[in-house]
Amino acid sequence: MNIQIENLSFRYPNGVLALRRVSLEIAPGEQVAVIGQNGAGKTTLVKHLNGLLLPTEGRVRIGDWDTRHYSVAKLARRVGYVFQNPDEQLFTKTVAEEIAFGPRNLGYPGERIQELVEDALQLTQLQAMRNTNPYDLSPTWRKMVAIASILAMDTPILVFDEPTTGQDAASVTRLAMIIAELKRRGKTVITITHDIDFCAENFARVIVMGGGQVLLDGPARTVLGKAEILAQTYVDPPQITRLGLRLGLAEVVCTPQEFLDAFEKQCAA
Template sequence: MGAIELKNVTFAYPNGFVANENLNLVVKKGERVAIVGQNGAGKTTAVKLMNGLTKPTMGDVFVDGINTKDRTTAQISAYVGYVFQNPDDQIFNSSVKKEIEYMLHYLRLDQKEIDRRVARTVELTGLKDYLGMNPYDVPYSIRKFVTIAVILALDTPYIILDEPTAGQDLNSIRALSNLLNILQNEGKTVITITHDMEFVADHFTRVVTMANKRIIADDTARNIFWDDHVVSKAKLMKPQISELANQLGIDGKVLYRNELVEALTDRQLGTQKQVKSMGF
């Protein structure tokens, strides 16, 4: 079974600034993993190591057993697709359709296969009405889906999404949620960097938490958000439901709305029983 594996990885820029320090991480095929932490924690550098945009100063990164040091960025990109946080850093073609097709032509796929991939990707991302438009003429939220479509068309086994919910409205986030489910059903690995803790709680069971250039925790979303030491060190904002439960003094690592309702109901029933036992 394939995996992305970071072994004792440290990355320093030419000026000596260390962005990542002694990272050890394994992400297996089919997993859905969120990487969280404050700005400057080293999240983006870590995922750029995964897709070969940067190479470790020390240690090794393996993608399906291939050491990224032994391959070019273009070769690793056939395994790991990376959707940038800002779509404007990724888009350069004159139409949405040309943007999606560009890398497929570069890979010299036959036209029938290109048409098949474009059609499927457009269906997944809802871009049908925008194919003839210049990407810079479509709304920002749609532009982000254009860059996602480019990576989906490449059909890489690993997909990295950098802040996918930033600038997205509720409908776009719902579409993104549906897309994540489809990709997981297809056995794709999705790694997401995000500051959106509600999105993390709703869609990711495994959460890798970074602070001060290191991985400080790797656990379920429930355990991460109810570990006050990790939350404080990584400067995370708890999901609203968890924060409300905490303020109400409710134990049980509440993460979802239905859990909070159940806990409040149990508390009310307990209070009623106590009042009855006192003869009131």
């Protein structure tokens, strides 16, 4: 499902202009990371995707739906949104019930809900904890429950707000696997992150925001090599990219594998 953002400006009621004439198009099945420092407008932008915020000017279309004409609850069929803090959404007695809440709201038939819950449990590796109370889990696993509860809604578009905050290495790996699987299934994934290395390793397209505008937008390799523009918004290039830049490699690299291939070539030259 296509996402079309045309000339989007947004002003908060307190007068702060958080977005200035942002235009973007995101094709079905794209994996997009949105980066930039605090206050750059990242969260304000993605909150427009499911109608939590409505444009002050311009418009946002999800497929053929203009977000101004659909409620958040309706838009939830098309856009799943994982909030940053799982504790601000978990309320049921078991993990499985929590995951079923979203699909039930969307009115899916019982059998389909069953399947979706099973699938989400498996993707997040929560099977063994299905009957546990979410609040008896560690914050790391609570986050997985929150993610599973959105995965189970089976929306064509998924938005993650800072999914790696407070997660350890194992959990970040799990997240990367989930994102890869969503890609394989043809879902659109849009992730806000300040973990630039996570961004480099898992996203093909990167959008850099600053001062409510899009500063850079393009393939990860092109965007993440632009150290000077990134510095404007207080972002360092990813570690591997920096290593490549320091060694003067011919191309911008994002992952250890890419680095080694490029480095081997450079040594041979």
